[in-house]
Amino acid sequence: MEDPRTDGAGSARREPEAAAWGERVARFVRGRVFPRESVLDGGGPEAAEALAALRAEARAEGLWALPLPAALGGGGLSFGAYAELAEAEGASDHGPAALGSAPLLDVTMLARFGRPEVREAYLKRLVAGEVRTCYAMTEPGVPGTDPFRTATRAERHPDGGWLVTGRKWFTSGAAGADLVTVMARTSGAAGDREGLSLLLVPTGSAGFRVVRELPVLGAPGQYEIALDGVRVPADHLLGEPGEALAIAGERLQLGRTLRCLRWLGQAQRAFDLMCERAATHDGSRGPLADQQLVQAHVFDALLALRTTRPLVREAVALIASGRDARTEVGLAKVAAARMLQQVADSAIQIHGAAGLGPDTPLPALFRTGRAARILDGPDELHITAVARRVLRTYGRAG
Known part of the structure; x- marks a missing residue:
């Protein structure tokens, strides 16, 4: 599969038109997203309805998921070409979600490090907007600049999977996510430079819960989450054990x-x-x-x-x-x-x-x-x- 970070053959279809895409995206964000920001900021059912409408409009105008791989249903723009329009898209915090490019980081990570079963189960659904993801690295009481002190642990289960226990906070979009990528210690002790791994955790699993919302200077969207012995399938490990950093x-x-x-x-x-x-x-x-x-x-x-x-x-x-x-x-x-x-x-x-x-x-x-x-x-x-x-x-x- 083409690496979404690089210029590959899969992006050639749209590459020469990158500048034109930028102006179309700018018009969409100014004309469609800006007027709905107050509703989107408020959250709840009205925000979900407004976002769904914007996504339908983006698809209808051929602007959906432009930087995501064409083989997965995206627009196929390389990262270099996408940068030409990312400023216009990002003029609103809601632009990437409305236009389907928000999962770029997760699609890139799963495409490169996910096992075949995970790629088959989630990648196309991620690009289609059917599955939402978030990323959990920072923990209460642990400086985000010192991941070696990660306290969340993942222990081997007899069936080959993992049992994950710990807390994370300032996890963007956790309340509405279907999957969360969790950094956890799979070996060693807190402070060790080795033994950290990444696991893809379905949020519907027993033992997963959203503890509270953490407004940032009054703005919603960040959450503290708890994982109390959450069982994670063996094939939901990203990369190999110890490769998290x-x-x-x-x-x-x-x-x-x-x-x-x-x-x-x-x-x-x-x-x-x-x-x-x-x-x-x-x-x-x-x-x-x-x-x-x-x-x-x-x-x-x-x-x-x-x-x-x-x-x-x-x-x-x-x-x-x-x-x-x-x-x-x-x-x-x-x-x-x-x-x-x-x-x-x-x-x-x-x-x-x-x-x-x-x-x-x-x-x-x-x-x-x-x-x-x-x-x-x-x-x-x-x-x-x-x-x-x-x-x-x-x-x-x-």
Whole structure:
């Protein structure tokens, strides 16, 4: 099967048209997703109905699952081509789910590391939107930057399967997921650098439960989950025992870059709102656009956008070609998170009190920017990791 991360023969059908897809996706997100955001944000049956309608519209317009493999029912765009439209799709948090590209990380992981039975059971259903997945790595009381301290355990069952016991939290979308990929210790003790594995756990299994929702700065969607002796079939192990960190590292590299692309789209949205406000509203001293401090906000925000985008594109190019992108992804992740928070903050400032209320998406964009500096590893983790990697290339003379 074609690796969804790379440019393969399966993507040739759509590749020359990548730029045109970007504009179609942008129109869909602006015209269809933006107007439904308040309903989607609210959750519950109304949100589910709105999302189902959006997915049907995306399929009808030929925009469904564009970056997923064509052999599985997706659009067949390579990761490099998908990056050309991921910003537009990610301008709304709901864009990837509405357009069917949200499971890209899980499809990639299962296609590469899932056993034949798992690939046969889930991949096409994932692409079709019939199955929903989530990823559980972080645990209460355990720093997310130190996976070696993972306390969740998976013990061998006499039938060859696994019994999984532990807790995870800040698991996105767990309440509505059918499957959750769980990092668990299959050998050794907490703190050991070996013995961590990934298991695909059906959420309908006995012993699995959602403990509580964990709103992030007031926004829903994150959950704490418990696994109390959950039985997992032997063929639901991803890769081999002890390979969790290698698989997770590959997944994180791709996932962080996807987040950066979506943060760029959200920052561009905030920038557009800021400029529209400045160009069409007057203050006590005349048009906002004529005020130098407003102009400074516009300049600084544009500078942040224009200097961050090349960093993200460099990471995309390396990942698409299968090369080591750890340094570039670290730079892009920190830059994009800071940039989104900065641009959203400036847009709120130009809007004044209106930027703090429910009539614009700016509070949500700012919240995403602030959370972005912790999601997928805090800024400090990436800063030290990149710096150490760079310094090792210099060494000591003499």
